[in-house]
Amino acid sequence: MIKVKTRFAPSPTGSLHIGSLRTALYAYALAKKENGTFLLRIEDTDKKREVEGAIDDIKKILTIFGIGWDEFYLQSDRVKTGVYQKAAEKLVSDGHAFYCQCAAKNAKKEGFSKDLRDPCRDKSFTSGAIKLKVPDGKTVSFVDFVLDKEVSWDTTGVSDTTLLKSDGFPTYHLAVVVDDQESEITHVLRGHDWMPSTPIHLLVYEYLGFKRPEIGHLTDIMDPDGGKLSKRKGSTSCMGLLNEGYLPEAILNFIMLLGWAPKKNEELFSLESFVKAFDHSGFQKSNPVFNREKLDWFNGHYLRQASDEKLTEMLFEFLKGEYSKDIIAITVPLIKERIVKLSDYLPIAEFFFAAKKPDKTFFGPNKEKHLKASLEVLENIKVWGKEEIDSKLMEKVKEEGFKTGDFFMDLRVAITGVKFTPPINDSIVILGKEESIKRIKDSLE
Numbered sequence: 001m002i003k004v005k006t007r008f009a010p011s012p013t014g015s016l017h018i019g020s021l022r023t024a025l026y027a028y029a030l031a032k033k034e035n036g037t038f039l040l041r042i043e044d045t046d047k048k049r050e051v052e053g054a055i056d057d058i059k060k061i062l063t064i065f066g067i068g069w070d071e072f073y074l075q076s077d078r079v080k081t082g083v084y085q086k087a088a089e090k091l092v093s094d095g096h097a098f099y100c101q102c103a104a105k106n107a108k109k110e111g112f113s114k115d116l117r118d119p120c121r122d123k124s125f126t127s128g129a130i131k132l133k134v135p136d137g138k139t140v141s142f143v144d145f146v147l148d149k150e151v152s153w154d155t156t157g158v159s160d161t162t163l164l165k166s167d168g169f170p171t172y173h174l175a176v177v178v179d180d181q182e183s184e185i186t187h188v189l190r191g192h193d194w195m196p197s198t199p200i201h202l203l204v205y206e207y208l209g210f211k212r213p214e215i216g217h218l219t220d221i222m223d224p225d226g227g228k229l230s231k232r233k234g235s236t237s238c239m240g241l242l243n244e245g246y247l248p249e250a251i252l253n254f255i256m257l258l259g260w261a262p263k264k265n266e267e268l269f270s271l272e273s274f275v276k277a278f279d280h281s282g283f284q285k286s287n288p289v290f291n292r293e294k295l296d297w298f299n300g301h302y303l304r305q306a307s308d309e310k311l312t313e314m315l316f317e318f319l320k321g322e323y324s325k326d327i328i329a330i331t332v333p334l335i336k337e338r339i340v341k342l343s344d345y346l347p348i349a350e351f352f353f354a355a356k357k358p359d360k361t362f363f364g365p366n367k368e369k370h371l372k373a374s375l376e377v378l379e380n381i382k383v384w385g386k387e388e389i390d391s392k393l394m395e396k397v398k399e400e401g402f403k404t405g406d407f408f409m410d411l412r413v414a415i416t417g418v419k420f421t422p423p424i425n426d427s428i429v430i431l432g433k434e435e436s437i438k439r440i441k442d443s444l445e
Contacts, residue, residue: 004036005186008062008069009176011043012054015237016061018290019191019221019229022255026218027189028067029278039183040069043176044076045169061238065248066271071183075175084170087178087208088130088163096207097132097163099125118160130164132173132200140202146189146216146283153199161200173200181210192217193228216280219259219287229290236290245318245342250299258288268301296340303339308332318342327352330430334422348421352430355439356417363410366402368444370410373400375440378433386429393425414443 008024010016031038040062042055055074062069078084091097100120121133134155141152163174170178180188195217205212221229229236241251249270256274257267260282269277303311312329319328323346331349339345350356364370377392397407412424415436421427428436 002186004031004034005039005184006031006036006189007039007041007180007183007185008067009041009043009179010058011046011049012051012058013046013049014051014054015239016058018236018238018241018251018255021061021065021238021251022221022258023189023191023218024062024067025065025252025255025274026260026283027187029275030187030189030280032275033278036186037070038068039071039185041072041179041183042074043172044074045079045171045175047076047169057239064242065238065252075179076169078179079169083182084164084174084178085168088170088174091132091163091204091207092130094207095133096203097130098123098160099128100131100160100162101125101128116157116159121160127166129162129166131160131162132203134158134160134200134203140199140206142198142202142212142215144216145187145214145280146218147285148281151195151198155199155203158199158203163204173197174204177201177204177208177210180213181205181208185213187214187216189216189218192220216283219284221258222287222289224289224291241295245344246295246299247302247314247342250295250302253302254295254298258290259284300340303341304336308336311336315342315345319346323353327430331422334426334430338422351416351418351421352427355435355442358413358417358443362413362419363443364406366406367410369400370402370407371414371440371444373402374407374411374414375437375444378428378437378440381433384429384433386425389425389428411440414440 006027008020008027010020010024028038030036040059042058044050044055088097092099098118098121100118102118102120116134118131120128121131136156138155139152140155141150143150161173162171164170179185198215198217202212204210223229238251242248252271252274253267253269256269260278261284262269262277262282263279264277266277306314308329311332312325315328315332316323316325328345328349331352335345335348338348373396374393377396378389381388381392393408393411394404396402397404408424409419412421413419415424415428415431431439
């Protein structure tokens with residue numbers, strides 16, 4: 001039986017997009033479900049587009065999400081071995097490729113373009129870039145194991161495509177075939193936007209005499225506003241979502257179901273349980289939509305599943321250690337049910353760390369009466385605790401005939417500076433007698 005081996009092969013050209021993380025996740029699960037091997041290959045042959053630090057960032061992101069790799073290499077290191085040059089020259093010697101001395105074209109325009117046949121294909125150059133000599137009238141096809149159907153092309157509509165640049169660096173079209181062959185990759189998962197390049201790869205596999213792997217193209221993740229989810233949106237980069245306060249386990253669980261459905265009606269998966277349940281027959285054919293509300297639901301679930309101690313640690317780290325861990329720990333029980341992501345904490349709880357000057361428009365018409373009454377109560381409390389504060393304040397409300405909601409809203413604004421906060425009496429207990437009284441007096445000035 002052939003051992004399953006998959007790979008994730010990103011280019012270090014920017015922040016890792018959630019679509020790329022999903023590809024890595026599915027490739028990882030496909031391998032691990034069969035006790036196979038998962039390879040991380042950095043496709044860094046386009047040095048002009050490489051972003052400094054991106055390779056380390058890719059490794060960091062995969063590690064954060066628990067997606068470990070069994071093998072790793074940089075494609076640029078393999079250029080030095082001459083493996084791509086050798087493959088390209090073999091194609092030339094076999095009549096399947098040719099040297100081209102035309103000015104370099106944008107590689108993205110190759111594949112399906114108006115200028116299908118390069119004028120250099122019938123010349124006898126012995127140097128320059130090497131291009132694939134695509135035949136006319138040939139049918140190439142493969143069975144896409146994600147789409148579960150045969151896909152075919154007439155090569156008459158496929159253009160001669162650069163395989164090896166004049167600087168000796170391969171393009172994606174050559175490197176991906178050579179590397180997958182030499183790494184013994186059995187299954188390739190990639191984004192649907194790579195489908196147009198597949199006929200080129202099929203020809204290269206055939207001409208080099210390689211056994212091609214099973215190939216599958218994943219669905220596109222769609223933007224709720226329409227169209228494909230843009231990689232340029234910071235909010236859909238993995239680091240962007242983490243910086244917003246989403247938890248790795250919530251993001252991972254969310255993307256698991258963006259293109260794959262379990263046999264049972266389940267939604268909550270750890271990485272381990274996902275691998276156990278994974279079956280490539282669960283890949284969906286229709287494009288999923290990036291549903292922010294669903295991501296929020298997952299994140300809220302995992303936040304509330306965390307212990308208070310764990311959530312305290314997460315918040316302390318998220319806030320970069322700039323806020324007291326002791327205060328965070330005391331306030332976590334008050335805010336745990338109120339936040340959806342870690343970034344929601346500070347807007348709700350910032351008043352615990354520093355007094356905030358209230359907006360005068362937040363107060364009601366009876367502000368002065370309410371605050372003077374509450375001040376009188378709090379100054380005379382001997383045993384500072386929630387039960388005592390609750391009972392004494394309510395006694396005062398009834399004694400003065402105040403409207404309960406209006407009274408506590410004015411007190412809330414004086415203490416916190418805002419209208420929406422954790423329970424005000426609990427907050428007063430945490431702030432302490434001296435600080436609470438000070439804030440009320442400041443609001444009366």
